[in-house]
Amino acid sequence: MIELSGVTKEFIKPSGEVHTVLKNINLTIPKGEFVSIVGPTGCGKSTTLSLIAGFEQPSAGEVYILGEELQGMNPKAACVFQTENTFPWKTVIDNVSLGLRLRGVSKSESYDEARKWIARVGLKGFEGYYPSQLSGGMRKRVALAQCLIVQPEILLMDESFSALDVHTRHLMENELLRIWEETSASVFFITHDLEEAIALSDRVIVLTAGPGATVKGDYKIDFPRPRNVAEISFDPAFMKIHKQIWEDLKDEVMISYENANKLRVKSS
Ligand SMILES: Nc1ncnc2c1ncn2[C@@H]1O[C@H](COP(=O)(O)OP(=O)(O)O)[C@@H](O)[C@H]1O
Numbered sequence: 001m002i003e004l005s006g007v008t009k010e011f012i013k014p015s016g017e018v019h020t021v022l023k024n025i026n027l028t029i030p031k032g033e034f035v036s037i038v039g040p041t042g043c044g045k046s047t048t049l050s051l052i053a054g055f056e057q058p059s060a061g062e063v064y065i066l067g068e069e070l071q072g073m074n075p076k077a078a079c080v081f082q083t084e085n086t087f088p089w090k091t092v093i094d095n096v097s098l099g100l101r102l103r104g105v106s107k108s109e110s111y112d113e114a115r116k117w118i119a120r121v122g123l124k125g126f127e128g129y130y131p132s133q134l135s136g137g138m139r140k141r142v143a144l145a146q147c148l149i150v151q152p153e154i155l156l157m158d159e160s161f162s163a164l165d166v167h168t169r170h171l172m173e174n175e176l177l178r179i180w181e182e183t184s185a186s187v188f189f190i191t192h193d194l195e196e197a198i199a200l201s202d203r204v205i206v207l208t209a210g211p212g213a214t215v216k217g218d219y220k221i222d223f224p225r226p227r228n229v230a231e232i233s234f235d236p237a238f239m240k241i242h243k244q245i246w247e248d249l250k251d252e253v254m255i256s257y258e259n260a261n262k263l264r265v266k267s268s
């Protein structure tokens with residue numbers, strides 16, 4: 001479904017220097033797979049997502065979607081970010097139906113479909129509310145319905161649940177899994193939380209600390225589904241894989257921390 005082949009991404013700094021964020025990333029995500037990506041802050045996770053979404057183009061290498069090289073925006077992908085996805089001046093039903101309206105679907109048909117998705121994410125009865133009248137968790141549900149209504153083949157999520165309290169987060173994660181299991185969407189899920197990555201995913205990818213981040217580890221997570229994310233971390237097998245991936249990740253976190261300190265010393 002998604003293939004990154006020898007992908008390098010560089011940005012030009014205001015000083016004119018080249019900043020290599022990602023270097024030679026090779027990654028294949030099959031149809032229907034749930035993949036999480038973890039790595040230290042600033043290593044290039046969101047940049048990787050931008051390349052898959054088509055917001056950015058690689059400096060070298062290629063991104064393929066269903067075997068075709070991606071050029072421009074990825075029409076098969078929908079994104080849920082950490083920050084708000086919803087329009088504050090639109091009601092829940094207008095926010096959720098927007099994607100279909102933009103695709104030329106009639107208002108009544110979009111509304112019918114939106115009502116189904118609003119119910120599916122547990123917000124039946126809130127169709128006429130504005131985002132400001134909802135809690136943070138409810139707004140996340142709106143954002144999820146807004147994405148899923150267009151039935152994307154690729155769902156891109158960037159720290160989507162990071163701002164939620166732990167109980168709401170677990171509820172949302174379980175709901176995401178429940179809805180995803182009914183679709184055949186591939187999910188690319190960014191998180192800084194290794195537990196969340198393991199609990200949700202079929203695979204966890206560890207990126208190295210930048211600059212020039214690359215894939216350090218690729219772990220298969222084969223716990224049976226359906227899973228309960230609030231309880232899965234008590235499983236000894238969970239703790240074992242957690243420890244194994246953490247061994248890989250912690251070195252990168254330390255490198256990233258040391259690099260940040262060096263920069264701080266240099267600039268002071
Ligand atoms: N549009 C951009 N222009 C210049 N530098 C960028 C741009 N986007 C990201 N970067 C840099 O790329 C690096 C990785 O950023 P990002 O992908 O957001 O990291 P992460 O999501 O892993 O925290 C950072 O050093 C950031 O400053």
Ligand SMILES: [Mg+2]
Pocket residue numbers: 045046047158
């Ligand atoms: Mg990021």
